[in-house]
Structures are given as C-alpha cells and as structure tokens.
Amino acid sequence: MSGYNSDGFMDEDYDDDAFEYSEEEEEFGHNAIIGNSAGASQLNNESQTETQPGVSADGPFYENDLLDDTGDFEPVLGSIKKKKAWEVDYMIYDPEELRAKQVNIAARMEPLLGISKEATRLLLRHYFWKEENLIEDYLSDSERTLAKAGLTAYPPPPELKSGDENFSCAICYTDGADESYLALTCGHRFCSDCYRTYVTGKVLEGDSWRIHCPAPKCKVLLGITASRLLLAQDNTVMERYEENLTRSFVNDLDTFAWCPAPNCEYAIECHVPRTAWATTIPVVECKCGNSFCFGCKFDNHLPAPCYMVSRWLQKCKDDSETSNWIKVNTKECVKCKSTIEKNGGCNHMTCRDCHYEFCWICMGPWSEHGQQFYNCNRFNEDSSKEARESISKTRQSLERYIHYFTRYNNHEQSAKLARKLLATTEKNMEQMQRELALSWIEVQFLRDAVDVLSVCRSTLKWTYVLAYYMVADNQKIIFEDNQSDLEMATEQLNGLVEDPIGQDTVDDIKRKIMDKSTYVKTRWETLLRDITTGLQENRWQFETL
Template identity: 50%
Template sequence: MSDAELDYSSEYEDYQDDVEFDDDMADLTSEAGSVSDSGFSPFGTSTPASASAGGQGILSSASSSAAKGKGRASIGGEDLYGQVEYKVLSLKQLEEEQRRAIEYVEDMLKLKPESAATLLRYFNWKKEKLIEAYMEDAEVTLEKAGIREGGAQPRLKRVRGFVCDVCYDNETKETLALTCDHRFCKACYCHYLTSKIIDEGESRRIECMGKDCHVIVDEKTVELLVPPDILDRYRLLLNRTYVDDNPRMRWCPAPNCEFAVSCAVAPRSLDVTIPTVQCACGHIFCFGCQLDGDHRPCCCPIVKRWMKKCKDDSETSNWISANTKECTKCHSTIEKNGGCNHMTCKKCKWEFCWVCMGPWSEHGTSWYNCSRYEEKADNYKDAQSKSRAALERYLHYYNRFSNHEQSIRLEADLYVRTEKKMEELQEQSTLSWIEVQFLAKAVETLGKVRTVLKWTYAMAFYLEKNNFTQMFEDNQNDLEQAVESLSELLERPLEEDKIAELRQQTTDKTVYVAKRCKVLLDDTLRGYEEEPPRWIWQEPIKF
C-alpha cells in the first residue's frame, strides 16, 4: 500500500459502523451523488438497484441545508449538482406556476383568465414580451394570439331550427359557438376536440372549426365539451407545453417520470459549464445536451462532437464490434469477461494489459503510460499516411472510452457476485452484514469513477497538446491506475486467512479512488471557469 493510500485509511474508520457516511465524509465516498463542500460530486451515474446491498441506491442532490447531500433531490427548492443550481418541479407545482403567471397577466392587462392563459401560451410564457406587445398594439396582439374580445362567452345552447354545418343534423340539440360566433353542434365539437387531443396531441392552439377562423378554443370551453378522461389528457398536454415552450425547463427523461427540472443555464455558456442535474426520481442527466447520466468532465459541445464521431461507420464499425483480442504471446483468442484490465491467458499464463496489450509487469511503475497517447513526429510522406495516423490517434482514445463502457456493463454483473461474496464473508468470519458493506461500496464507486474516466478520453482527444493537457493526462493516469488496482482487488477470490487484509486494502483503495476522482474533477472544472479558459481545443467549439 502506498503512503498516499495510508493517509486515507484513517478517514475511513467509521465506515464499518454505518452504511451512510456522516457529513465530514461527504466529499470522499459518500452515498452516490452527494456533493462535497466544494460544490460538486465526484460521481454522476446511477447504478443497478442490486448494487445498493443495504445502502442507498439513489443519487442525492445537495444544496438543501436540511439534507446536506443526503436523500433524494428535493422538489421545488433550489438544488446543486455539479456547477449549476436547479429546481425539480412536480405536476402540481407546474400547474401552480402557470396559475400565478395567468393571474399576473390577468391583473396587469385586465383580461379574462382564459384570454390571459391563451396569450401566455402564444408568447411561450414570456410575460415581459407579452406585456410589451400588448401595450404597443392590444388589438393586433389579441388577434395574432387567436383571441376575439367582446363576443358572447361560449356556452351550450339549444337553437331552434339550427343546422350544423358539419353533420347537417337539423334536430334541436345542444350547440356551441366561440366568440367568433361560428356555431356547431356539441357532438361535432366533441369529436373534433377529441381528435385534436388524442390523435394529434394538440392542446394550446386548437382553433375554431369555422373555415379560416383562427380563434383559439380555451380550456374553459374544452371543459364544456369533452368527457373527463379526454379533459385530463388535455390538461396533461397543456402542462407538457408549459415545459416544452420554456428553454429553461426540461422533462426528466426517465421512463414514467412526471417531474420537470428548471435550470437557468444559458446555451451560450455550455462550452464552459456542465449542467448536470438530478431529478427527484433519482435519475441524473445533462440539462444542456440531455444525455442520460453525468458526462463530466466533458462539456456538452465536445460530447456532441464525440458521439457523432463514434457513430461514423467509416472509422468505427469494424472496431466497435470487436469484443475479443489475441494473446500477444501465444495468439490465443481471449474474451474479456470482467471489469479488470489485468488479463491472464489461460493457455500460456501470459499476463498483459487488455487496453494497450503490453506486459502487465510494466504497469503500475512510474513510467506507466497506458492512458496517454504518444504523438509521433510529423514526418508523414503523403496524405494517406496522415490519414492513417489520425485514425490511429482516434482509435487510441476510442478504444479506452469503449473499454470503460464495456467494463461498466460487465461490473453490473459484479454487483450480483459481490452480494454472494458478502454472504461468504459473513460465513467465514465474524463480520456482520453492515461490516461487509465495504465490498458493495467499492463496486459502486468503481462504476461511477469509470464513467468519469470514460469521458476524460473523449475530452483528451480534442485537447491541444500543452502543459495543461499534460497535467490533465497525469491526473487521468493516476485515476486509471487506482481504478485498475481496485478492480483487481474485487476480482480476487476470498481466502479465509486474508479477510482482514482484504477488507483493509479494499476500504483504503475505495477512499483513494474517490479522492483521485474528486481531484481530477475539481481541477478540470476549475479550468473551464478560469479566464481565459485553461482548456484549448484543437478546433473551435460551439453548441
């Protein structure tokens, strides 16, 4: 064990007594997603539910003083995850926000609530822009929004001798006309609205049935015409448009989640800000590019460019599908079936690194450079040679990005094996269930830190080579070595006489890995905020 790791072992002494860490440990290896005093978490992707093994499986946000980094993201209050503040809003809170905005416009412009709501939806809930346009020319503004003031309030009415222009039924029955006075029977209007709401998913801009008439059917009128189930769907769609029309709001992309997230990050700042947010359901995503999970330390424009490049079949189709490699000594085909990159050929017992295919004996020394791409001298003879060198450089970073992605998937199976190993530990020692949680925490930490490492390679691919990039790759290299050491520890079989040693090594290494991850994220995110920005890209980036 290194001296650096020994420094952290004392910080972990309370771990065995409780699954959740106290506040002093929040900046090291706290429950997934908790935020350090510096303002961001070293981790950012959720893990399989089975991984919790008695601990909390849901990521927490952190600015709530009551929770201080523990529990789920609060609803309605300001939260902090990473670099940005945000709010998680329920459907009820969304309706309340709309109600307050409607009351404000209604009172300011002395309009009916239905007209105020229609105007707000037309102006995408931008109150200042609405009021400015209304004060400049009220009549034109109302007409553009589909509002006709002065007409009779829409209501159901029986008109003797009326013939509906849609069904041509002349029986006396309930009819309805908007303020434009285009009258149709209730049955036809109900069918029309149902078709618009259910088949077309329309809600805010449903127009009058009259030819070339653009008067909007408001919510109060819809209430008069459609059955309760259609009305519920209509109101749900209205809520959705409230979020969809607001550039500072996003729906949580998790399946069946009905929460929305409000975040005031400007699109023009996405090259220096990474707006990672966490919904109250526990799901983490990027508010900027809407990618699931946490892609720190990579900013959104680089993520978008990298993902597009990885989908380019001309460069990657033959490599993405390659799940096997040959032993560098006996050339036997080997399939990777675990997260650790320390491979041993079953045929010739040769130990090598899965990433660079070099001898494993050379890894872990002061000149370990598996994660760094060494630039070759620019002495290419022709365009073909340059193209080949560019592809070689891309594949260096892509293979490491892909390798961590594969390791994360494989380590999902490790959660199940870890639970069995924890049961074995209890049987073979005097440790309680709480005391064997160090294995579950180690696996959980490993998956999250691999996600961070994965995105460091995408970032490094686009960085200009300079001293800052060198320091970034040094941090990346340190974290890579620590992760592989922890991964190898978790793959070890249990030996009854070495349980205490395994426990100490694993807990120390888990804390060390989390600490190195935090150092990398701290330094990288600070580089975005510096003026001028520390990170120089090979090509200008725009979102």
C-alpha cells in the first residue's frame, strides 16, 4: 500500500521530525483527505482487507477506506481536528490518482468476474462503474451481459497481422499480403492505417473506450489495449485518449466531479447522496483553492441548500432589471396607487394625481408629522402602519424580495471589495512593517482578518436567500438574531481592517482586530452550526418551492 500521507510527504522523510509532520496535518485541515498517491497502482488486495484505520504499520492511508462506498469513511490521519457540523467528507484526486483509482477498481473486480482484465475494464465502464449492478447482471447471465456490452470474456490480445494475400481493407480498398491489418473478435479486418485514422478521429472527438469496430452496425468494442496499440506512435493522441478515459470515469460516476475552476485538473470524490442535498450542503474545497458545492457545482453557497440557490438565482435572473428599478426607485401613492419616483426634495410628498399628502419615509399621512419636516421617526405609528399595510400585496412581495436581494447583493459586492481590501491591507501591512519596525509575522493578523471577512460575507450573503424563503415564525426570529449578530460583528471588523492605523497604538489596534476576528469567527461557526442542525431537524418552515 501506499506509504504517503495526504500531503504527499513520505512517512520516512519525516520520521525524525515528527513535530513538524503533525503540524502539517493540522495545517491542511480535517476532512480534506487528499487522495493517495500513485503508489496505489500496485494494488494489493490482501493487505487491503486486513488493514484497519490506525493500527496498521502500512502508513496512515488505506485504500479500502477509499473504496468503501458507504460514504462515511473514517478520517484516517492521526491528529485530526473534529469535523465541523457543516463539513462533509470528500477526497481530492489529481489525474494520476484518478488513473490509479480506475486500475484499483478494475483489479478488485477482475477476480470476482473471472474474466480478462481488458473485459473487466470495459464492462465496468459499460456499467458506469456501478459494481453491484454489474455483478448482479453478470451472475444472472454472463454471456448476455458481455454480448450487450460488445465484449468477449477472453479476447485474444490484439495484434497487427499481415501476410494474407486475400486481405482487402474495406475502407481504403488496399489489398495484398504486405498490408498489416487488425481484426477484433468479430473478424472484420481493416488495414492498420485506416484503423489508426479512424481511432484518432474518434479520440479527437472525445471518445475513448466506446470506440467500436468500424464495420457497419458492428458493436464489438475496440478495447483499451488495442487502442493503445494503434496510437502508440502518436503521443499527443495517446495522451488525449488517456485523458478521455479519465474524463469518462469522472463523468460517469455520480460520486465524482471535476473542480469547476478554470484550468484545474483535480477531481473530487464526495459521497453525500443527492437525497441529502436539501439539508446538507456538500461544500468541498479543491487543492487549487476553489471552494464549491459538489451538488450543483456552483460557488460555495453555505448555508443555503442547492435547490434554494438555483431557485434564487433563477429569480434574480427573471425579475427584470426594470421591475427592480421601479421597486427601488419608486413608491405607490397610498391612496390612488399611482407610481411615484422621488427625484429630489424633502420627504413631504404630494401626489400629483390625487393630491394626497404623505411622508416618503413612513408612507403615513403628512398631517400627523407636525413640524418635523426633514425627519421622520413615526415609522411605527399606527396610522403609518395602516398606510403601509394598504400598499398592494404584489408590491409587498416584491418589496420583500428587494429587501433580501439588496442585502444579498450588498454582501456579494462587499465580497468583491474584499479582494480590493486585500491589496490595501497588504499595503497597510508593509507600511506598518516599515513605520513601526514590526516583523512580517507580526502584521499577518491583518491578512487573517481579511480572510475571515470574506468567508463571513459569503455566508451572510446566502443566509439572506435562506431567510427569503423561510416562513416567518419564532424560529426565524432566532435565526435572524444570529444572522444580525454576525453581520454586525462583520461590519465592525470590516471597519477596523479598512483603517487600521488611527489614533490607537499598534498594540491596541492589533489586539482589537485580533479580538474582533476571533469573535466574528466564533459567531460564524455558531451560525453555521445552528443552521446545519436546524436544517437537519426541519426546524424552519420554507415556502413551498
């Protein structure tokens, strides 16, 4: 078995430096069991079944844990932080590890099926790697299963032959004994040049194992060995072929997905079933740093579940900018419902149509405002309330949407600004280093604070989506309290970070920011934990989506 830990460090290398080694583990985090290294290609079935987490001398990583389909694989590294409530188990694979994984599964199935390696590999792919279905079908009718997939149990190793005078290629019509040709179990013979061109064309179209004999209506699969034999001379096409094989492996399995980040070539394995996505958000973080939802492949949308996110995004797209603009910039006259845009002046409005006088802020009648012309503090007065309640229902729902959308949008924008903030922060850090003769490590607290900020912004953003669909009840009030706690703390931290060098001494600032960061982080964890358990307990009612 592979003796690599997830960071790619070999045990032996770190034997005499155990402390640093364990620190490494702490660093990269708890549940991200990053795929084992290529060593797994030399698979050893016996040792797999015997190893148990934490007891074997084989190393910290066990293949059978990986292959266990149950999904709740045990964390396999010694000093692992406890998994947070909202975190899910997943593994990251690089292309090499993906290749090894395919080899492993095939090698495990081979003795079970008792057919050749080649046939096993193709049969597995034909069954989209659903081992149970394959075994079931195979045991009930092996011949039919193979035939349906276009396979034979023991295909003779493919080889290019020549020396048959009667040979004539049905594609290019070249004939004669000199011509080298290939024939699969179906007996259709084609010259090697034509075969090569045919396979190359298919590979460049993205095909791999599904390539079959070129004869009309012949379904016999060419197979991986034969493809490699034909493409041996052309490295680029060969690489593409291998790539297609891996691609189809990841695409065919529900439990695997590519990291959607541009140019990222890692794949993620995650066993949170589709049915659980309504209450569990399978957020994973790729080695490339991209954090995304395994379920919908969208950006990390903790703590809103996938179905809500897609609904919300659809809604944001549907509600045209025009209606948004009307909502944001206009109000309806309480009396005659005509739409009014306020383009200047004070809060004392007189409707041009019905001459009703009202306050722009509270929508209550102006007569009750007395002399406070520019300042309305009557929002909760009964008459104002009545006036607002009379606003038409559709408008109210739109207003509700805008309420949440503005906040959602605000956090999205702020998250974008956070990137800018990072640049300013770095400048600030340099400045602090220079002016106050601090060491680099001493000013890192600023960067940490910005990191915390952007994580919280993202979470806050999606809590508004959750809140939008949440039916108002006492539980929602608790939820909103938690939300506003985090929001307030986040804004405060934001303020501190944006202008760190003020009147206070550096030590004060540093202490303040660090205190606030820790506080924000705690609030963030509390909120997420609460939402996760709440979703699982069905604590909230959601509008039927």
